[in-house]
Amino acid sequence: MHADPVKVRRLIVLNFRNYPKADVKFGGGWNLFFGDNGAGKTNFLEAVALSVSGAVFKGSSRSAIMHGKTEAELSVIFDGGITRKTVVGEEAGRKVSEQAGNAEEIPRLVVFLPQEESQIDSTAGRRRLISRGLFLRSKKYAAVFSEYAAALKQRNKLLFIGKVTGMLDSDHAAVLGDYMASRALAIWEERDAFTRYLSENIADCASELGGIGTELGVALRKGGFEDESEKISLASVKELYARSLAADIRKGTTAVGPHRDNFVLSDGRGRDATETLSRGQKRTLLLSLHLLEGSAAESEKGKGTVFLLDDVFSELDKKHRSRIIARISESQVLCTSADPSVAKIMPGEALRFKVAAGTIN
Numbered sequence: 001m002h003a004d005p006v007k008v009r010r011l012i013v014l015n016f017r018n019y020p021k022a023d024v025k026f027g028g029g030w031n032l033f034f035g036d037n038g039a040g041k042t043n044f045l046e047a048v049a050l051s052v053s054g055a056v057f058k059g060s061s062r063s064a065i066m067h068g069k070t071e072a073e074l075s076v077i078f079d080g081g082i083t084r085k086t087v088v089g090e091e092a093g094r095k096v097s098e099q100a101g102n103a104e105e106i107p108r109l110v111v112f113l114p115q116e117e118s119q120i121d122s123t124a125g126r127r128r129l130i131s132r133g134l135f136l137r138s139k140k141y142a143a144v145f146s147e148y149a150a151a152l153k154q155r156n157k158l159l160f161i162g163k164v165t166g167m168l169d170s171d172h173a174a175v176l177g178d179y180m181a182s183r184a185l186a187i188w189e190e191r192d193a194f195t196r197y198l199s200e201n202i203a204d205c206a207s208e209l210g211g212i213g214t215e216l217g218v219a220l221r222k223g224g225f226e227d228e229s230e231k232i233s234l235a236s237v238k239e240l241y242a243r244s245l246a247a248d249i250r251k252g253t254t255a256v257g258p259h260r261d262n263f264v265l266s267d268g269r270g271r272d273a274t275e276t277l278s279r280g281q282k283r284t285l286l287l288s289l290h291l292l293e294g295s296a297a298e299s300e301k302g303k304g305t306v307f308l309l310d311d312v313f314s315e316l317d318k319k320h321r322s323r324i325i326a327r328i329s330e331s332q333v334l335c336t337s338a339d340p341s342v343a344k345i346m347p348g349e350a351l352r353f354k355v356a357a358g359t360i361n
């Protein structure tokens with residue numbers, strides 16, 4: 001590991017979305033990409049995401065290819081000579097064609113997208129948002145989660161057949177239930193720890209960002225367990241799946257387990273915070289979750305975090321804007337704005353790039 005976390009230094013793209021060619025050298029702190037609607041600001045952040053983490057924000061990586069072209073090419077260069085070239089072809093999908101240096105040192109990304117604000121309002125949306133922090137925290141979590149997801153798919157298939165035919169391979173269902181129980185237990189242990197971390201830090205983080213005016217807390221309601229504080233064990237989780245089997249057959253799907261978890265955001269008076277917050281406050285809350293996601297990851301390993309903040313300043317007043325900048329002063333940040341006045345509130349050493357119709361200057 002380097003003494004300092006590795007940063008992303010340069011990105012060269014060819015035929016990516018509305019960019020025929022772009023070559024950008026980043027600063028180590030704040031980097032602002034400003035320009036009109038439709039200029040290509042979000043596209044450029046997606047280019048960074050695709051080349052660093054291998055995925056675009058939504059949809060398939062094929063959407064990366066400029067209309068009328070057959071291939072997009074991205075080369076990203078990090079500190080210490082680490083480079084990675086990614087080619088996206090119509091036929092082959094995405095492939096990393098060349099890599100040099102220690103890929104273990106490539107920084108992780110924390111991404112803020114304004115369209116995710118609505119995810120705060122739904123159980124599934126909050127689960128998705130908070131899961132990102134969990135995946136960043138530990139590789140073990142990612143491995144256990146994918147085993148759980150694969151088994152859940154199998155069990156649901158079995159239940160569906162049971163529902164439509166009236167016949168169920170109950171030995172198979174029991175084996176799957178036990179397998180899922182051991183993974184569910186591991187997932188819940190990680191989620192409990194992360195929920196505790198979020199709950200301890202979210203109010204302070206939000207108040208640093210300009211305050212939400214309520215005492216925020218996060219609690220995990222485990223899918224199938226009524227009582228939040230109930231101590232769980234392998235035996236009790238196995239029992240949960242076994243007990244739920246009859247009802248699950250009727251429904252044709254698995255109704256208990258971590259895939260049904262609810263991360264409850266409370267306002268300190270036991271009320272659901274998502275019901276009372278304004279849009280600007282929700283933005284602050286979402287950003288707080290992402291900041292904590294980043295710092296939780298950093299506290300686990302010495303890896304760097306790069307923040308991609310798409311359009312984070314819109315709808316926020318001056319105070320909130322400058323608080324965000326002050327709060328993320330130590331990491332590398334790539335942010336976008338359609339409002340040129342944002343350039344004035346950037347820290348002194350920030351780099352400012354003008355984006356216009358697929359060019360960056």
Ligand SMILES: Nc1ncnc2c1ncn2[C@@H]1O[C@H](COP(=O)(O)OP(=O)(O)OP(=O)(O)O)[C@@H](O)[C@H]1O
Pocket residue numbers: 016017018019035036037038039040041042043044063064065066067311337338
């Ligand atoms: N595969 C593609 N090939 C060519 N152009 C594309 C492709 N995908 C998207 N575009 C174009 O890119 C433009 C949108 O860019 P982007 O979403 O990055 O804009 P933006 O600067 O973030 O705008 P806003 O300020 O509204 O968020 C659209 O005009 C769209 O037509």
Ligand SMILES: [Mg+2]
Pocket residue numbers: 041042043310311
């Ligand atoms: Mg945009």
